[in-house]
Amino acid sequence: MLPKLIKYILTETPQSQEIEIYGWVRTKRDMKNLVFVEVNDGSCFSNIQCTFDRGAGLNAQTEETLVSLTTGASVKINGKLIPSPASGQAVEVAAFALLVLGQAPAETTDDIQGYPLQKKRHSLEFLREIAHLRPRTNTFGAVARLRSHMSYAVHRYFKERDFQYLHTPIITAGDCEGAGAMFQVTTMEPQTIAKQFKAGALDGGIDWTKDFFGKKTFLTVSGQLEAETYAMALSRVYTFGPTFRAENSNTARHLAEFWMIEPEVAFAQLEDNMALAEDFLKNIINSVLEECAGDLAFFDAHVEKGLIDNLKQVANAKFLHITYTDAIKELEKAASANKGLFEFEPRWGCDLQSEHEKFLTEKMAGGPVIVTDYPKEIKAFYMKMNDDDKTVRAMDVLVPRLGEIIGGSQREDNLEKLCSRLTGMGMKPEDYWWYLDLRRYGTAPHAGFGLGFERLIQYVCGMQNIRDVIPFPRAVGHAEF
């Protein structure tokens, strides 16, 4: 039998029943006759307070153990659940027996370094170096529970709407989208590569037909193209899996490995896609507001003030729709009324800068904005061309504080137009034979979007560095654990 989780014990009605607590010691306060031990098992943000009363006659072993008890030790505590006289907690444990399952020595000795998570504030940088222990802190325990809950909320959202979950491949032969630098996957030995290179084999010196997959392979940058194949069979699908970028960016905004959510819907147009994105975002935010209150209160109090109000605003907002062309007009108007408002001049044909996104959401709309119909030159080949032959049926969802959180489009479902776009961008249609097959056989309007899961978590909890919302971050120079 697994122990009852503290999450549930804390909400029980105390009727003096005997209970057993398993968890890790967060703090101990020794006050002469009374010893207060706060225990956490990670099932919720709150600790449970276990109060040992030396005056009430503890057994010798418990007395002794209490003296040497340190932060971080794992314990089993027996006691009675009683109403708590202390503020901020309804119940506590009148404890009578204590067993240490695993010590966590406070002091560094010859044998062992002292437990690094002593009761004091640690910098996020320091905690990143001990990513295997940081979930034991308030902050990272809360991030972990939030991430887990949000994952579930994503699956539940799509399940309830009959989207089939699809595992698209991680290893891929296609350098398809040109979405960014890719990692190569190989089992070729360096000596083989060196030998072949010297002998002057194919493709930059190497005969990749000798590699594991018989060709050069990479880590995927997106599951979209594969998701489209399933959408054209099952109507509504989504992916939720790891994707990769080999970009040499050592910043607080970039990860080499991150999780992406990509729904794809047949018989859907851009307007359906916009409605789906808005509904999805609101649903996830509402589920966090309703089901992660304890952790969210912590983020609101200690990580980003006003977070909860801000999330509620977004959840209740009507997302404003504006075309890229109109958005540029608004930005130009603002820029000419106020010289020096923007560092980068807004100009039709260029991507929106962060400062432009900020203006659109925070000043113009006072809430989330969906910008549509971007110039084809700054968007991917698979987006559906508008009749003007200049813009494509793209959409970016922008939110206050963060900027772009979702990018999507209606897809080009016309074979000739897609081929000519591919050719126009210098790509070879034959490399996309299977993707083009979707337009050869039973093509239909379809649309979808992509959403970086870590950015969504950051938005919901306010953590500033993306490396702090994924358990073991991968970035240039960082692959510990």
Place this chain on the structure above:
Amino acid sequence: MLPKLIKYILTETPQSQEIEIYGWVRTKRDMKNLVFVEVNDGSCFSNIQCTFDRGAGLNAQTEETLVSLTTGASVKINGKLIPSPASGQAVEVAAFALLVLGQAPAETTDDIQGYPLQKKRHSLEFLREIAHLRPRTNTFGAVARLRSHMSYAVHRYFKERDFQYLHTPIITAGDCEGAGAMFQVTTMEPQTIAKQFKAGALDGGIDWTKDFFGKKTFLTVSGQLEAETYAMALSRVYTFGPTFRAENSNTARHLAEFWMIEPEVAFAQLEDNMALAEDFLKNIINSVLEECAGDLAFFDAHVEKGLIDNLKQVANAKFLHITYTDAIKELEKAASANKGLFEFEPRWGCDLQSEHEKFLTEKMAGGPVIVTDYPKEIKAFYMKMNDDDKTVRAMDVLVPRLGEIIGGSQREDNLEKLCSRLTGMGMKPEDYWWYLDLRRYGTAPHAGFGLGFERLIQYVCGMQNIRDVIPFPRAVGHAEF
């Protein structure tokens, strides 16, 4: 507005309301005045039959479109939902308008190859070559929905039991477990490798500190060790993500990329782990029996006869527990009573062969069996040593038809024992510093198991080749799409 899915239309009460159907044509039968068109949108196994009555006065465009309508075309059909006179369907559509959204030419011309999925049986081998179209078949549509549902059932199971879902890293620096051959992940150019190799740099010629992560990196073979770090903070966690093996096995049982489920529980012993594994398996099977009846009926009828009864048996069975040592005794007894029963002689210290597993489940127990306490020599370093110093607290769950479906153990939580086991196996404790930290700071009994998701799907649907239960299979020589 997204169209209403056929899944829901089929269960509606026909009250002659007008409806609109979106989907792909599965078959067309033209019988003089009546044309029967079966349409599928992938939302469920069943098609909806749309009946066009030429006698009832169709418009000219619909008349014309009907003639050239082919299998695989995407269509929009308008009509009225009526009770169906045909057997096997409660409702059908009395259709009056037909629009083809995308053709699927039946005949190969100079411009385009004919749609490959004509109405006839296709071999699974052939369908593997068109993995981008195969979800449009009965079989692979059913597999896709089953896989999606089972993924959700896994998440729901753990969510309801307060397990936190954890995304463990895909790219890893550790060759930790020795669980099998690994894929290397790199951004090093062949010429760099060749140049360095020639210059005689480190590690087989290459200075991996120059690579993206500053060290040699691989695709993960398991998230277990990282999951343990979170279990020792959050009590109950699980992973569900892609894992990789670079094994050169071109068989129906091996994939280079597959999805694994790995729960890990603090304050749990082997017995808790066994109970969890049994309960988990039954829960998933029951959820499929209850929620995937349509697809399961197809598998039972066309893929593996008796499948549903077999699944029900497992869901209702009490899993038999037996130690490895006792299992060997049973096998030896059977072998000596019946010479030639086994190809491989059962012998203490050797792994169980498939034929042994088959005997234990199908003959000895007549149902699932959990074998525990294996010789340490044939199990991984992290499994908890028994007092006999010969066996470890391992468990394998064996099921009829398949054999091993789950492997797990209680973990060694004692620092000294774990270190001595590592050293004894020729591994370096310092390479596992963070894993050992879990035993240095607040160690606690914990246990977990691993389950290959594709094998579970195979077990539930009876598909014989593992490449047919993952959308885009990766195996030696295969990385298409």
